Amino acid sequence: MKEEFKVISKLIDERSRVLDVGCGDGILMEYLSKNKVVDVRGLEISKEKVKKCLSNGLAVVEGNAEYDLKQFPDLSFDYVILSQTLQAFMSPENVIKDLLRVGKKVIVTIPNFGHWKIRVDLLFKGEMPITKNLPYEWYNTPNLHMCTIQDFYNFCNNKGINIFKTISLNGQKTSKITASNLKYKNLISELGIFLLEK
Template sequence: MPLRPDLALIAAHVAPGSRVLDVGCGDGTLMAALRDERGCDARGLELDAHNVAECVGRGLSAIQGDADTDLELYPDASFDYAILSQTLQTTKHPDRVLDELLRIGRRAFVSFPNFAHWRVRLSLLRYGRMPVTKLLPMEWYETPNIHHLSVADFRDFVAKRDIRVEGAWFLSKGVLTSESLANIRAEHAVFLLTRG
């Protein structure tokens, strides 16, 4: 099964042989690719018990846990990369979760849907309701997203916290788009972050 575009981008930028923690790992698709194609020691933390069982059934190392409360159990710098793919906006305390990612991982990948994308803006303007799109397919009352953010919001957030952006990629319809006007043109953003 091919990787989702943001996951493929992350996998391509993880150094072979790295120790990786995938927070919110889902069914383990990214972990399997990192293990099989990059020779990584990939571990997962996942809230949904069914997804954890799928990971274990695929021979992957995953435990059930919550990014908001369980990252503090990991020792400092225990991973080369900590990955939070399309999960930041679902956490209760994204600032604390990001701090924990950068404490336990030397680098952190964070990807999220850009709620300032032009289609989202147009839908809000046209209908006056929270948009339902192909990439945000749930009604407002069903969605796990509790913190809606944009590329500009995230850039401000990391700048205020002295977090260094090592890389940034922007996707529209699953294809890389330029950084120019990413806040309005990108449907998804992927950032590679480090401290200091």
């Protein structure tokens, strides 16, 4: 099981309603419904992945988060999850706004473009970095808006979004990110996991 999903699962209270935006094959949804008493729904853009989810009996709706989040009423979920998808949207800012409208709490995870390996790659090779989490070439990447943990942290502060918890994930290792260790964690984390509220 992806370490990220364990961390997300721990952030979620029992008996809550959860929406997984960009739920992919539904692995996180299945993990959550096996390990917690939760009512979990999914939104996914890829037909192939939606069919896979539905074949597994998951309540997944085919749709594009940039348009289709509108159909969900305000605060209709206890948690809305956006796992490693934010960078692929045309307008991440609007999507975040919608997530915070639909969910009482929002969990966003971002592949950290500030990781030292990426910085080293760019510094010494002078080429766009290709990593395990970001395996694409610059010309075919679906990732339109890459950011670092620091960037996202700043974004939340500028927009008045409350950050409840920030967790760093580096390989199997998780640790807390705080204002005082942010610069360092931004260097060593592969993934940043944020628990937000409006």
